[in-house]
Amino acid sequence: MEEIYTDALRGILSDNCNPTVVRAIEAGGSAEGLWEAVESSGFADVLLTEEDGGAGLSLIQAFELIEMCGAFVVPVPLAETMVARALIAQTGQPRPGGSVALATGRYMPDGELVCDAVTCGRTANWVLVATGNTSAVLLPADAAVQGEAVAKLDARLAWPTAVQRTGAEVRLTANLRELHASVLAVQLAGALGEVFTRTLAFANERQQFGRQIGKFQAIQHQLSVIAEHVSAARMAAQLGCSGDRPDPLRIAVAKARTGEAALEVAALSHSIHGAIGFTEEFDLQLFTRRLHAWRQAAGSEAWWQDVLGAALLDRPDRLSLELIRATTDASSSVALAIMKEHT
Numbered sequence: 001m002e003e004i005y006t007d008a009l010r011g012i013l014s015d016n017c018n019p020t021v022v023r024a025i026e027a028g029g030s031a032e033g034l035w036e037a038v039e040s041s042g043f044a045d046v047l048l049t050e051e052d053g054g055a056g057l058s059l060i061q062a063f064e065l066i067e068m069c070g071a072f073v074v075p076v077p078l079a080e081t082m083v084a085r086a087l088i089a090q091t092g093q094p095r096p097g098g099s100v101a102l103a104t105g106r107y108m109p110d111g112e113l114v115c116d117a118v119t120c121g122r123t124a125n126w127v128l129v130a131t132g133n134t135s136a137v138l139l140p141a142d143a144a145v146q147g148e149a150v151a152k153l154d155a156r157l158a159w160p161t162a163v164q165r166t167g168a169e170v171r172l173t174a175n176l177r178e179l180h181a182s183v184l185a186v187q188l189a190g191a192l193g194e195v196f197t198r199t200l201a202f203a204n205e206r207q208q209f210g211r212q213i214g215k216f217q218a219i220q221h222q223l224s225v226i227a228e229h230v231s232a233a234r235m236a237a238q239l240g241c242s243g244d245r246p247d248p249l250r251i252a253v254a255k256a257r258t259g260e261a262a263l264e265v266a267a268l269s270h271s272i273h274g275a276i277g278f279t280e281e282f283d284l285q286l287f288t289r290r291l292h293a294w295r296q297a298a299g300s301e302a303w304w305q306d307v308l309g310a311a312l313l314d315r316p317d318r319l320s321l322e323l324i325r326a327t328t329d330a331s332s333s334v335a336l337a338i339m340k341e342h343t
Contacts, residue, residue: 013038022286044078060242071191073194100128101121101127105130113159115127115158140163153293179246181298181304182255186237188294189234192233192262195287195288222268229261232261248307
């Protein structure tokens with residue numbers, strides 16, 4: 001990834017997506033200003049081909065941009081819009097303006113299409129809903145019946161049959177749930193890294209018993225465990241984006257590992273911060289709440305671990321080590337580059 005892309009997006013998000021802005025949008029404020037800033041810069045189209053007006057980046061080439069969406073806990077579905085627009089462009093259908101969330105839907109007996117928890121469902125303009133392995137429908141978010149979800153930005157959305165008829169059917173070239181999980185794994189990696197940076201800074205600043213708490217061995221141990229989880233999660237997220245086509249097993253490893261890390265890092269970071277980390281006024285909770293929301297979206301770690309287990313049981317003649325090698329492809333140039341980066 002050329003620095004010109006990452007530097008440009010970092011500048012836009014630094015100016016338009018600070019914790020004050022995130023809090024205001026979570027409280028029900030408008031996200032239009034933030035979305036206009038990122039869309040006008042062209043970042044929502046980076047996965048499109050140059051012929052379609054994009055930058056022609058692959059998912060792994062856009063890794064740092066998507067990771068930055070997690071590091072800034074962007075309260076609009078920017079990363080998801082990148083994927084949705086690229087998928088729709090591949091079908092030759094017109095791309096929608098505005099932001100697009102990704103979700104997996106289920107049909108009720110009366111024909112209503114329901115998505116239980118749409119990530120950024122409250123701030124998205126559209127939702128690309130998977131209705132099968134390679135089928136989806138693009139529906140307007142404001143036409144849905146909206147219900148409460150656990151996370152502040154998420155929503156339970158339901159479209160009656162009459163509204164569904166106005167949607168655009170999309171025949172996909174990839175499994176939408178897998179792509180969504182891959183993108184969420186990258187955003188989890190970004191948020192995990194930011195939590196570690198903030199926790200390390202706090203430990204080096206906070207004074208207790210006459211010295212910085214980061215000087216105490218117990219705190220140093222907790223910080224080292226956080227660092228291990230953050231590093232492993234980022235490597236897994238990168239592997240989940242590698243390859244010419246999405247690999248279900250690599251994505252399963254990525255989403256499962258980042259989800260595991262989210263649980264541990266959130267708990268340890270709050271332990272180091274003490275009671276202050278849970279307060280609404282302190283920024284840490286903006287990140288740890290999102291960690292918990294993202295680890296559940298598009299399948300929790302347990303769900304993706306079942307996928308890996310099923311893959312192993314499907315081939316009883318295949319050794320576990322062989323499956324690990326096939327999943328991580330440790331001999332590939334991508335994996336070697338990732339390992340070199342972290343040594």
